Amino acid sequence: YAAIYFICTKVFKKSPQDAAVLTLTVALPNYAALGLPILSSVLGDAPSTSLSVAVSIACGSVLMTPFCLLILEREKARLSGENQGSSLTLLPVLMWRSVKKPIVWAPLLGVILSAIGIKMPEIFLASIKPLGLSATASALFLTGVILSARKLKINGPVLLSCVAKNLIQPFIAWGLVLAFGLSGQVAVTAILMIALSAGFFGIVFGNRFGVQSPDAEASLLISSVLCIVTLPLFISLTAALH
Template sequence: MPHVILMALAPIFFVMALGYVAGRMRTIDNHHVGELNALVMDFALPASLFVATASTQRSEMIAQGPLFTILGVAMLLPYLLWYLWQRRFSKASTAEAAVQALTVALPNYAAAGLPIAAAIIGPTGTVPVAIAIAAGSILPSPLTLVLLELSDRKGTTEAGGRAKRIARALLRSLTKPIVLAPVLGTLLSLSGLNPDAVARASLVLIGQAAGGVALFLTGLILSAQPFRLDWNVVGATLMSNLLQPLLVVAIVCAFPVPSDVAKVAILMAALPSGFFGILFGVKYGVASIEAGSIVIASTVSSIVTLAIAIAMLYPQ
């Protein structure tokens, strides 16, 4: 079991460390990462998400409905709680609160979920991870994009009232490739159709860069920010690594859920904080020191929390 956990987590730390060292040594400019961010958010990750969801068989997609619902609730509730806490008590801006909330609520499905599921569950672990990624891209991600669009200074000069601004922000967020890709992939899967071999191979080729480049970019971004361990970061880490999986435990205990779905849901919730919040923040000019610190603290502490979760869920 220690070997399995090491094989799942060591590559994540290694690639992030590469990006961090490259930024600190100025091998790559860690203050101007817009092009790399566009590569990840507009091309590589959307391609990966589309293939993962569209290639899932219709029956398997339908069978994973409870997983989608459980993870959706487990992400949205912490998201709203952390966002309101930051706005009301920490007096954070809308953009900063949104970036932090997404960092806390959306686990690292894309980079950490796939290798861990493959190591623990086996080849069939790709399907629940695809569902988890779709849930994260369809639910909290558009909400964050709407809040960032509304707080974007460029949009404050647009004509129209608040309702029109919200409508425009919602339209922009829902047409982002990172949101459209898993939605279209899910619809294609539910229709019973699958992308042909040529289309799948073409998308897989660019999609394979998603996890590695995203982790490298995360390390690169973090290298330009100081790590600050305060009570806010500690609270966010506890929310992400401990309270979120416990919330899933409460849900699966309260409702009749198949044991295999319950185990996967808890495992997915126990993953460390993801980097979508940081990448979204970079795209909108929000360099959140808190979000970067949360990702670092959550990833490091996940060595312990993930080990406990895996040992309890999959003892053999």
């Protein structure tokens, strides 16, 4: 996250708002739309598969989303002439705003309930399962709606973002797996979750603040197309870790 943001602002001279949206798009993979279907097809429908996706979404939302919101709020206040204090002063407020969002507390709640052994009644699970199945299609539909209104432009930041997302990040995850001596389902999950294409949270947050980032939108589209090639590559490479 820090490396992409620094390069975008210092090398490519992008505005902080545009860089923040692009950075979150690259740093936070498309867990919501692709995480569960990909892991289920590779590892099966084990309960730990859903738990891995929930933990990934929760960690990404709590750890990375506030940085993007912090920059967007700071620049919004600066442009409007409001005195909102320093960035460090805003951070606790933005963290709380992030935690209050259902996409943050719902996965966290699920992780906590799973960790302490509380199971939902079968009739309740059966009633909400259709909603869960529709979430993937809804996320993909939202991504398509956002991208359909933009004209694709390829430049330096877009190329850097796609290479970082589809190749550099998964190989970093691979190196961490080897460094910690992981194997089996944990190792495969760690690599494949990072090998997913770019996520759409950054673009959604940007639209809420009136920030449109053509580079982020192009990176999302191209990364999703490249994922057709790169994701099977990493699925094949992780076969030795089972």
